[in-house]
Amino acid sequence: MTARATGERTLRGRVAVVGIGETDYYRHGASPDSEFKLALKAILAACNDAGLDPREIDGFSSYSDDRSDAARLAAALGVRRLSTTTMQWGGGGGGCCAAVANAAASIVAGLADCVVVFRSLAQGQYGRFGQAGGIGTISGERAYLMPYGVLAPPQRFAMRVRRYMHEHGVRQEAMQAIALASYHHAQSNPRAVMFGKPLDPEKYNASRWIAEPFHLFDCCMENDGAAAIILVPEGRAGDFRNKPAYILGAATGAGYRSGTIPHNSPQYASASFGTLAPALYRMARISPAEVDVVQSYENFTGGVVMALAEHGFFKPEEANDFLVLDNLIAPSGRLPLNTSGGNLAECYMHGFELVIEAVRQIRGQSVNQVTRNDVAMVIGGPMVTPASNLLLGSGATL
Amino acid sequence: MSDTPRATYLPEGLPIPVPENDGLSAPYWAGLQQNRLLVQCCPHCATWQFGPEWLCHHCHSFDVEWTEIEPRGRIFSWERVWSPSHDALRGRGPYLAVLVELPHAGHVRMVGNLLGDPLQTINIGTDVQGVFEHHHDSMPRYSLLHWQTTG
Numbered sequence: 001m002t003a004r005a006t007g008e009r010t011l012r013g014r015v016a017v018v019g020i021g022e023t024d025y026y027r028h029g030a031s032p033d034s035e036f037k038l039a040l041k042a043i044l045a046a047c048n049d050a051g052l053d054p055r056e057i058d059g060f061s062s063y064s065d066d067r068s069d070a071a072r073l074a075a076a077l078g079v080r081r082l083s084t085t086t087m088q089w090g091g092g093g094g095g096c097c098a099a100v101a102n103a104a105a106s107i108v109a110g111l112a113d114c115v116v117v118f119r120s121l122a123q124g125q126y127g128r129f130g131q132a133g134g135i136g137t138i139s140g141e142r143a144y145l146m147p148y149g150v151l152a153p154p155q156r157f158a159m160r161v162r163r164y165m166h167e168h169g170v171r172q173e174a175m176q177a178i179a180l181a182s183y184h185h186a187q188s189n190p191r192a193v194m195f196g197k198p199l200d201p202e203k204y205n206a207s208r209w210i211a212e213p214f215h216l217f218d219c220c221m222e223n224d225g226a227a228a229i230i231l232v233p234e235g236r237a238g239d240f241r242n243k244p245a246y247i248l249g250a251a252t253g254a255g256y257r258s259g260t261i262p263h264n265s266p267q268y269a270s271a272s273f274g275t276l277a278p279a280l281y282r283m284a285r286i287s288p289a290e291v292d293v294v295q296s297y298e299n300f301t302g303g304v305v306m307a308l309a310e311h312g313f314f315k316p317e318e319a320n321d322f323l324v325l326d327n328l329i330a331p332s333g334r335l336p337l338n339t340s341g342g343n344l345a346e347c348y349m350h351g352f353e354l355v356i357e358a359v360r361q362i363r364g365q366s367v368n369q370v371t372r373n374d375v376a377m378v379i380g381g382p383m384v385t386p387a388s389n390l391l392l393g394s395g396a397t398l
Numbered sequence: 399m400s401d402t403p404r405a406t407y408l409p410e411g412l413p414i415p416v417p418e419n420d421g422l423s424a425p426y427w428a429g430l431q432q433n434r435l436l437v438q439c440c441p442h443c444a445t446w447q448f449g450p451e452w453l454c455h456h457c458h459s460f461d462v463e464w465t466e467i468e469p470r471g472r473i474f475s476w477e478r479v480w481s482p483s484h485d486a487l488r489g490r491g492p493y494l495a496v497l498v499e500l501p502h503a504g505h506v507r508m509v510g511n512l513l514g515d516p517l518q519t520i521n522i523g524t525d526v527q528g529v530f531e532h533h534h535d536s537m538p539r540y541s542l543l544h545w546q547t548t549g
Binding site: 135136137138139140141142143144145146147148149150151152154155158159160162163166208209210211212213257260261262263264268 | 408412413414415416417418419423427447448449455474475476477478479480481483484487492493495496497506507508509510511522538540542544
């Protein structure tokens with residue numbers, strides 16, 4: 001019996017990704033285009049990929065307070081009828097899957113028919129995340145942190161990862177393996193900012209500390225660019241050029257008082273997926289063993305360790321054994337991870353490049369294509385609140 | 399507890415903490431300037447909470463009271479920062495930040511700097527004592543709470 005017939009509240013199989021698009025990816029500050037122009041380029045690329053007239057878009061969804069305003073985008077593109085405009089609360093990449101879920105929910109609820117989900121970033125135009133200058137006085141959460149030199153993201157997350165390492169005996173080598181996997185995959189990806197710049201354990205170990213326990217290569221890049229996908233109802237999925245990737249499930253949020261500042265979350269040594277991972281698997285009717293490939297947001301490698309454990313791929317105490325390079329690489333490692341190079345080595349597009357890579361894997365178009373490619377997971381924004389996750393599947397999974 | 403022997407642990411020029419426009423945390427920041435550590439406690443259900451909020455997260459009473467506690471605790475986590483992410487910190491690294499839990503106040507946690515050798519070995523669970531650091535010449539004036547090991 002179909003979900004529709006039972007009245008089950010779910011996204012499973014109801015919405016398809018039919019277009020993906022991205023701009024060139026640049027080092028931070030190096031984009032020749034403005035942030036808004038990057039957004040337009042990515043959206044048009046996604047429409048072209050789908051074979052869709054951009055004027056048929058009727059909804060926009062984004063996250064992290066994206067500055068490319070939906071009303072302006074609709075006007076610029078000549079959208080005939082604007083329906084949904086949704087912005088996911090929360091910063092960083094915590095919303096990269098939630099923005100997809102919000103768009104899909106709009107479609108399932110009948111609020112929109114063709115929604116673009118996107119992220120655009122031009123740090124030369126608007127400033128970097130990794131530097132905190134020009135602030136005179138500060139209040140709220142950052143007042144308890146910044147005067148102590150806990151300013152930028154590496155400093156904000158290092159203590160959470162240190163605590164996790166302490167509680168579960170996780171070693172530096174587990175984090176190193178995640179960096180190595182991203183760089184390994186980026187060497188086959190001409191789009192990757194770190195294409196042609198391989199990483200090995202010696203280079204990782206010799207790299208400077210940013211904030212212990214993070215070496216340079218444990219930290220994401222900062223980049224300019226934009227990325228977008230097109231969502232339509234399942235019934236229209238066959239009308240476009242490429243093989244559809246169906247949404248199997250999604251979840252967003254965090255556990256009890258996860259957002260308690262400053263650093264007072266009850267489950268401190270956590271990536272915030274304790275409640276989300278079970279919800280995702282439940283909606284998708286998938287178990288961890290059935291996941292073929294994972295894109296897991298790397299703000300910092302330590303967050304990936306936590307996120308993968310919380311999604312049931314291994315127990316925290318098994319992290320040192322599981323997280324070795326051979327297990328994490330395409331085409332046939334135990335759990336191919338971040339197969340485009342991700343935030344560490346492809347592009348820091350706040351995780352939206354991970355969503356696009358998951359679609360490529362389902363289509364069979366990745367430069368690091370995995371052998372089994374019916375179920376692809378994306379995990380957004382470990383250690384932030386709200387976080388989010390997403391499972392995509394081929395038609396065979398429905 | 400005493401004032402820190404040197405001027406300040408980190409150089410001047412970092413963002414200055416001030417209460418929010420609605421004044422929620424004003425008692426906390428005012429307390430630090432008087433060498434007093436104030437944390438919210440609910441008089442109805444004895445729940446501690448930090449950072450502050452307008453109501454008790456447990457029983458939803460709005461009568462949460464700022465309560466003075468001893469500035470002592472134990473290291474819950476730590477980081478050694480090497481890469482400056484603010485102009486005021488160029489050439490200052492490394493420095494230590496610690497997350498301290500206060501078992502006598504519902505295990506609330508606070509971030510501060512750990513005084514002493516920035517290259518010292520740090521063990522999670524180590525007892526620490528609070529040290530107030532006053533920035534009297536700052537505009538506006540403010541005070542911070544740092545930590546040092548007692549072992």
